[in-house]
Amino acid sequence: METSTILNYLLFVPLAGALLLMVFPSANKNAIRYFGLFTSLVTFIISLLVYYSFDSGVYGFDKFQFEFKYSWISDLSISYYVGVDGLSLILVLLTTFLTPLTLLSTWNSIQIKVKEFTFFMLVLEMGMIGVFISLDLFLFYVFWEAMLIPMYFIIGIWGGERRIYASVKFFIYTMFGSLLMLVAIIWLAVYASSSTGYFTTNLLELYKVSPALGLDIQTYLFFAFALSFAIKVPLFPLHTWLPDAHVEAPTAGSVILAGVLLKMGTYGLVRFCLPLFPQASVEYAGWISLLAVIGVIYGALVAMVQKDMKKLVAYSSVSHLGFVVLGIFAFTPEGMQGAIIQMINHGLSTGALFLLVGFIYERTHTRQIADYGGIAAVVPVYSAVMLIVALSSIGLPGLNGFIGEFLILIGAFKSPVLSNWMYAIVAASGVIFAAVYLLWMYQRIFFGPVKKLELRGLTDMNGKELFIMVTLIIFIVWIGVYPTTFLQMTDKYSSALVNSILSVNGIIIR
Amino acid sequence: MTFTVHDLISLSPVLLIGVGILATLIIEMLVKESEKILGWFTFVLLLSVAYLSLILLDHTALVFEDKFLTGGRVNIFFFLFSFGAAVVSLLSMEYIKKAGIHFGEYYIMLLSSVLGMMLISGATDFIMIFIGLEQMSVCFYVLAGFNRRNERSLEAALKYFLLGSFATGFLVFGLGLIYGAVGSLSITEIVIGYETLKTSPLFLTGTLLFIIGFSFKIAAVPFHMWVPDVYQGAPTSVTALMSTTGKAAAFSALIIIFSPIIQAAYPSFFTPVISVLAVLSMLYGSIVAISQNDLKRMLAYSSIAHAGYMLIGLAAWNEKGVSGVIFYLVAYTFMNLAAFGLISLIEKRDLRGTEFSDYKGLGFKQPVLAGLMALTMFALSGIPPFAGFFGKYYVFLSAIEAGMTWLAIVGVISSVISVYFYLRLIVVMYFDNSDEIVMVTPSTSAMLGIMISVLLIIIMGVAPGSIINLINSTF
Incomplete structure (x- = not known):
């Protein structure tokens, strides 16, 4: 196994930055902001370095690069x-891309307790980052849970x-699933x-052992894992925490929540x-x-009737993430690829939507759609x-959302496991609903006569x-025009994973 | 009875504390205003005892006519008791001054209770356990009522004394039955005769009564009734001692009684008993803690729940279970010491100020104290990367290895419930605002004690390996 320490830097630079922040005087807000931004930019650069030396030609779902292993708790072989x-x-x-942008966006909106923030x-x-790069289930769990603390605050x-x-x-909600x-x-x-002879939480070793489990045991374990993930996604009907969290969170929190946490x-x-x-x-x-x-469908329909912009975007997340889950469980390379790219799309588009809602909220201190109207002429750049x-969130061809949804729908149509077109057909109508709720919101906010006098003063x-x-x-x-840049990163991975699962189940791909 | 040099060296932690108690008595008598120096004297004494226990880890010896064992696991307990009590003495110095109970006797009682705990954990004979338990409990009764002008403190002492004596009754009765069955109170005798004993109703009843007696001390449901009142009423530094090292001592006794049993396969007779105790304690403790408004009371119920988690390790009773319980005890000790230490700082002169509402907005008025408190609460609720999480992981692991996954699942459910009331304090501290000004000037000694505890909480969460190694090396 080749070892590389670069991932450690990726992981510990933000922590080191956070700890260094402690010595800053709380009053010097700008220094704190600049330092936070600097740290997150360094992290982003490190992740780019990883990207540039990453070999996307490796075939397999259990092949990892830049591995680093250190015996942590030897008595329990963790x-x-x-x-x-x-x-x-x-x-x-x-993650590393959204974090500096989010920090930048809070420059004016977060004025109290900047250091803590x-x-x-x-x-x-x-x-x-820890959640995404952990290859030991124990380590993964530690990050998965520990992350609740900052988000909670x-x-x-x-x-x-x-x-x-x-x-x-x-x-x-999240803790229940995780435990x-x-x-x-x-x-x-x-x-x-019992089969390897020693206790281990090493993911790669468990990959080899666990498919041999009986279906009944697998079912229990599958649901114990899936419950935790489904709450986080959130999959209907476990989504009820999401609108509350999104609406109450500050803009930066919503962006990270929608962009990465889900x-x-x-x-x-x-x-x-x-x-x-x-x-x-x-x-x-x-x-x-x-x-x-x-x-x-549910997320889209509920989004349609929301009066609060942020809540609307929050419910649209439920709808979009439904697509991702459908793509994953279609068990086709297209579906998997679509799901992965749709995760990125959702992070970008919904993150952007939350930021935009946040921008206007800072000016008017209202998120009610009814409080707006006809501001396209007042703030032309913003409306553009x-x-x-x-449109990208709706899935207009040429923008990113289209690529993901299209691949997922192809995957769902071709799926050897679902083998029912209904899933794809019903899901496709979700795209139409997305157009309805987003464009309708757009129309009510931007078009028509300027509704209130004070809206004329918007900057x-x-x-x-x-x-x-x-x-x-x-x-x-x-992503909309040339998705290959991103798709090729997970191309081999997706087909390897799907093929391996289908072959374990004895399903032959059509 | 012959004493070798080796025995003397092995016994030195116990001897040192005994000598220390005598020295404290003399200082108290001869020196004017002795309470000023006794605090630090106690601290240094306990610290050296802790140090001795650690370096003598390999010095196993059977002394006092085979009634007392030192070395190995026993020394880990020695270390836990003396180090925990050392932190308590740090926390006490300013607190007892504030509470107006600044007397030298406080430290004498504290040291004597530690001696009692040591006697329990090293016992290889039931009589020794009994003597140690009484020594510890009598000191606790006195300490609980130490604030003799405060009604609640007196109530706590009386309640603790009455119910504690009741529990001792069970214990003595159990010992009588065991003696009747075995003809001896020595653990070795029980091991030898275990094959015939394990079906003897006399022996089983005796052991059951013994377990009940100690369930009082570890605060397991349904023997927990005294806990909330006593924890709330006793001076906070005393509560810190009782709820941590006191509980650890009782657990060490339970580990001893089960030790011979492990050697001849655990009888199915006690597994359900311990499991039921565990389930009841976890759920009852977590659920009732939700409705508490007093922090000390909330921690009392939380301590009941934690007893439940530790009982999981005993119910599983495999190697991981025992070392899991010990690890959990160490983690729990320092989490509770930090929590009670912080409470004792924020507590007002009239011993009020332990309600949730007294912590409103503390997060930004006392950022350091509130930050430490928040960290402790996360640790207590079992969120990684702090000690509490790893303790839970360890006992759940032992339960699943023993094929008792359901017990782990109950533990998980109870953990989720308990998150609510731990978070509640954080909500009050950080998400609520209040204009009330909290004037807290933490003393150096108390801060030192709290810092030590919090540091250990973090170390035990981030790098539990070395401590597990230490515990496992004693098997």
């Missing part, structure tokens, strides 16, 4: 074991009026010790549930896909940017805001 493959790397890049953001970044301290309710609900997963992790490791759920499904329990995954693919499709982002986007948006839109267009 190691600090990290590594990346295409799937991890693309999500790590999303930056500290929690950097710790959160470390936790998110971000919602609770800088959130809206009902922040206490939202943050506690978020915490307990059952912990039991499943231990169970799996204990089981594995992806951890789908990442978990792909990384753990599928390869560890291939039979159970296929056995229950129909049911999970059904929930995913219900989520697509909003239109691009909304358009400033340079910093425009910079953030342009950066995001570059990637939105890039």
Whole structure:
């Protein structure tokens, strides 16, 4: 095994930055902001370095690069074991890309307790990166849980009026799922010790052992894992924490929540549930896909009737993530590829939408759609940017959303496991609903006569805001026009994973 | 009875503390205003005892006519008791001054209780366990009522004394039955005769009564009734001592009684008993803690729940279970010491100020104290990367290895419930605002004690390997 220490830097630079922040005087807000931004940019550069030396030609779902292993708790053979493959790397890049942008966006909106905020953001970044690069289930669990703490504080301290309710609900909801997963992790490791001869939580070794489990045991473990991930995704009907958390969280919290945290759920499904329990995954693919499709439609319908912009975007997440889950459980390379790229798309588009809602909220202090109207003429740049982002979220060809949804739908149509076109057909209608709720919102906010006098005084986007948006839109267009750059990262991975699961189940690909 | 030099060396932690108690007595008598120096004297004494216990880890010896064992696991307990008590003495110095109970006797009682705990954990004879338990408990009764002008403190002492004596009754009765069955109270005798004993109703009933007696001390449901009132009423530094090392001592006794049993396969007779105790304690403790408004009371219920988690390790009763319980005890000791230490700082002169509402907005008025408190609460609720998480992981692991996954699942459910009330404190501290000004000037000694505890919480969460190694090396 080749070892590389670069991932350690990726993981510990944010932590070191957060700890160094402690010595800053709280009053010097700008120094704190600059330092936070600097740290996250360094992290981003490190992740780019990883990307440039990454070899996307490696075939296999259990082949990792830049591995680093260090025996952590030797008596229980738990190691600090990290590594990346295409799937991890693309999500790590999303994380390290969104974090500096988010920090930049809070320059004016976060004025109280700036030091604490930056500290929690950097710790959160470390936790998110840790989740994506852990190759030991114990280590993964530590990051998965530890990450709740900064997010909890971000919602609770800088959130809206009902922040206490939202943050506690978020915490307990996710904790419930994760603790059952912990039991499943231990169970799996204990089981594995009977065939390997020693207790281990090493993911790669468990990959080899666990598919041999009987279907009944696999089912229990699968659901213990899947519950935890489904809460995070969130899969209908486990989504109820999401609107509360999103609405009450500060803009930066919403962006990270939608952009990265939700992806951890789908990442978990792909990384753990599928390869560890291939039979159970296929056995229950129909049911999970059904929930995913219900989520697509339900999320869209509920989004349609929202009066609050942020809530609308929050419910649209439920709908979009339903697509991702459908793509994953289609068990086709296209579906998997679509799911992965859709994770990125959702991170970019929804992140951008939350930022845009945040920008205007800072000016007017209202998120009610009814309070707006006809502001297209007042803030032309803002409305143009909003239109691009909304269209990308809807899935207009040429922008990123289209690529992901199209691949997922192809995957669902061709799926040898679902073998029912209904999933794809119903899910496709979700795209139409997306157009309805987003364009309708757009129309009510931007078109028509200017509704209120004070709206005339709105200022358009400033340079910093425009910079953030342009950066995001570059990637939105890039993925839409030339997705190969991103798809090729996970191309080999997706087909290897799907093939292996199908062959374990004895399904021949049409 | 012959004493070799080796025996003397092995016994030195116990001897040192005995000599220390005598020295404290003399200092108390002869020196004016002795309470000023006794605090630091106690601290240094306990620290040296802790150090001695660690370096004598390999010095196994059977002394006092084979009634007392030192070395190995026993020394780990020695270390836990003396180090925990050392931290308590740090926390006490300013606190007892504030509470107006600044007397030298406080430290004498504290040291004597530690001696009692040591006698329990090293016992190889039931009589020794009994003597140690009484020594510890009597000191606790006195300490609980140490604030003799405070009604609640007196109530706590009386309640603790009455219920504690009741529990001792069970214990003595159990010992009587065991003696009747075995003809001896020596653990070795029991091991020898275990094959015939394990079906003897007399022996089993005796052991059951013994377990009940100690369930009082570890605060397991349904023998927990005294806990909330005593924890709340006793001076906070005393609660810190009782809830941590006191509980650890009782657990060490349970580990001893089960030790012979492990050698001849655990009888199915006690597994359900311990499991039921564990389940009841976890769920009852977590659920009732939700409705508490007083922090000390909330921690009392949380301590009941934690007893439940530790009982999982005993119910599983495999190697991981025992070392899991010991690890958990160490983690729990320092988590509770930190929590009670912080409470004792924020507590007001009239011993009020332990309610949740007293912590409103503390997060930004006292950022250091609140930060430490928040960290401790996360640790207690079992969130990684802190010590509490690893303790839970360890006992759940032992349960699953023993094929008792359901017990781990109950533990998990109870953990989720308990998150609510631990988070509640953080909500109050950080998400609530209040204009009330909290004037806390933490003393150096108390801060030192809290810092030591918090540092250990972090170390045991981030790098538990070395401590597990240490515990496992004693098997």
